[in-house]
Amino acid sequence: GMQTAARLMKVYLTRRIPQEGMKILSAAGVCEVSLWDSDEPVPRAELLRGVQGAHGLLCLLSDKIDAEVLDAAGPNLKVISTLSVGFDHLALDEIKKRGIRVGYTPDVLTDATAELTVALLLATARRLPEGVEEVKNGGWSSWKPLWLCGYGLSGSTVGVIGLGRIGMAIARRLMPFGVKRLLYSGRTAKAYAAEVNGEFVPLDTLVSESDFIVVSCSLTPETQGLCDKVFFSKMKNTAVFVNSSRGSVVNQEDLYDALTSGQIAAAGLDVTTPEPLPTNHPLLTLKNCVVLPHIGSATYSTRGVMAALSANNLLGGLQGTDMPSELTV
Ligand code: NDP
Ligand code: DGY
Numbered sequence: 001g002m003q004t005a006a007r008l009m010k011v012y013l014t015r016r017i018p019q020e021g022m023k024i025l026s027a028a029g030v031c032e033v034s035l036w037d038s039d040e041p042v043p044r045a046e047l048l049r050g051v052q053g054a055h056g057l058l059c060l061l062s063d064k065i066d067a068e069v070l071d072a073a074g075p076n077l078k079v080i081s082t083l084s085v086g087f088d089h090l091a092l093d094e095i096k097k098r099g100i101r102v103g104y105t106p107d108v109l110t111d112a113t114a115e116l117t118v119a120l121l122l123a124t125a126r127r128l129p130e131g132v133e134e135v136k137n138g139g140w141s142s143w144k145p146l147w148l149c150g151y152g153l154s155g156s157t158v159g160v161i162g163l164g165r166i167g168m169a170i171a172r173r174l175m176p177f178g179v180k181r182l183l184y185s186g187r188t189a190k191a192y193a194a195e196v197n198g199e200f201v202p203l204d205t206l207v208s209e210s211d212f213i214v215v216s217c218s219l220t221p222e223t224q225g226l227c228d229k230v231f232f233s234k235m236k237n238t239a240v241f242v243n244s245s246r247g248s249v250v251n252q253e254d255l256y257d258a259l260t261s262g263q264i265a266a267a268g269l270d271v272t273t274p275e276p277l278p279t280n281h282p283l284l285t286l287k288n289c290v291v292l293p294h295i296g297s298a299t300y301s302t303r304g305v306m307a308a309l310s311a312n313n314l315l316g317g318l319q320g321t322d323m324p325s326e327l328t329v
Helices: 002-007 019-028 044-050 067-073 092-097 110-125 128-137 165-177 191-196 203-209 229-234 252-260 300-319
Strands: 009-013 031-035 056-059 079-082 101-103 157-161 181-185 198-200 212-215 240-243 266-269 289-291
Touching (some): 009 300, 019 031, 067 092, 110 212, 110 289, 157 165, 165 181, 165 212, 181 191, 181 203
Parallel strands (some): 009 056, 266 289
């Protein structure tokens, strides 16, 4: 009735999310949900309108949550729950200043993202999209000794930039392919790297000695534009570059130059700037560049678990209790 409705806290969802999350929100009976009822991103003006007076906000990585959004929400806002592990789209300083708690989705997407990254690495190194295309367009004339040759993991050196949850899961999956050395770089050495015989090395060493470079760090002011002209110039001409972190870690003009000049062999990107990458983007004209539409965590079960976790984070924040995955940095 009216009295119950008045006590319900208001939450705003910036998108339709998997039913696993919606069920949890409705079963809790503590919030009234309004959402941008679409599979496409909420227009900025709609977000600023929809969030007004909300106690809780559930957002996606495509929503920039900055001072303007927080001001539009107003003083009720207690919690922001993002359906992602990455949080570079959240202005954390502004959020913390207002005492708002933040939930995110670490761990539950690690396996799916690592699996996709390995798939992208192999597809890029062994030129799978090119091969599939040749079969369809008649380019397959015969078995030829050097046609569609690429690079293999066996006996190789792999460099992981950012040996976090996902980076480590990638390393674990790559070692059984016969990788000889596993290098990694980051801010600190990790004890758990011993499991993959990981060697903590300066970035320069990783870049110049690796046959495969996998970027799996978070996007921060420090990693923004990390992979630039100088970076690519230090790579082996036979090396393969893979990025499944965030597009902005890479300077795409410099990557284009490195791929066209033969400075590096190939690149596989699950993330770009912007997203979507315009269909006329120069990178898409290159056979040695494989671009995927940010599908690292895209398995049905993972997305369901992410939705459930983000709903439970939201509820914890609304009720002032523990959140299963609270961002405390
Ligand atoms: P973690 O926090 O576990 O790992 C992030 C790693 O980044 C840390 O190990 C950290 O290492 C490293 N890092 C931070 N700064 C630097 C730096 N300056 N140089 C090198 N490494 C650095 O996060 P996850 O592994 O769970 O996720 C990583 C990222 O992957 C997310 O932030 C997100 O952007 C992206 N992602 C992409 C997906 C996709 O669909 N493609 C899916 C899921 C996540 P250290 O502690 O030494 O600083
Ligand atoms: C994340 O969670 O940060 C990914 O980019 C999408 O799952």
